[in-house]
Amino acid sequence: MAASNPYNNYKEQAIMTMTPGELIIVLYEECIKMLNHAVFYIEEKNDPDEADKAIRKAQRIIHYLDGILDYKYEISGNLHMLYDYFIRTLVQANIRKRVEVFKPIIPMLTELKDSFQQAEKKVHMK
Template sequence: MLTNNGYDQYKSNSINTATPEELTMMLYNGLVKFLMQAQSAIDAKNIERANNSIIKAQAIIIEFMTTLDMNYEVSQNLELLYDYMYRQLTQANLKKDNVIVGDVLGMAKELRDAWSQAMKLAKHPAPVQEVIAK
């Protein structure tokens, strides 16, 4: 039990001390993790675990949707993408369809990787000449 309490305390401290950018990365990592768990559960014909994993993934997507700042055009585009992902996961959960889960997982990984790259660029912005050259 001590191990769990220590781990839970570590997780809590990690969340409480994280920047908003780091929290977003944690959510993207959680989304990817739950989608991968859903795939595994569907393969194993574990309907309950698949259902729970998909519901957790959908909860993260809802969190992303509700925290968007709609003053930016990119937020409106992300809202449409998140809504699509959510609806696809509803279908995947009803049908226990790994193809749909895999499609959403691919989108989630791309979003996570883009967020990771944005975080790196924000910490170490490239000189204007390098950005223009690319």
């Protein structure tokens, strides 16, 4: 039997105890991180395989975010269209390995993350 990794156990427990808002923020952060990694692997390392992995992980995160939308809120339709745009753009960028195609998505994701952070703060102030 393999020994468990304490760091992985800690990460898993931290994720399991997050509020839904905190989890969304972490997902945005990871997506942004993956896209920045893709930029690095394309521009600095010329490593299309690693860039592909990073872009695909970002796509999976965006698909997940899209899948958990609650359509009883009006904003969900707008977020769905935005996530759809992100996915289509990332697919095209990944095919061509063109940073300039997907780089503009990073500040958009950052703005969404910041908005969710503000909303999460307001929820916990009550």
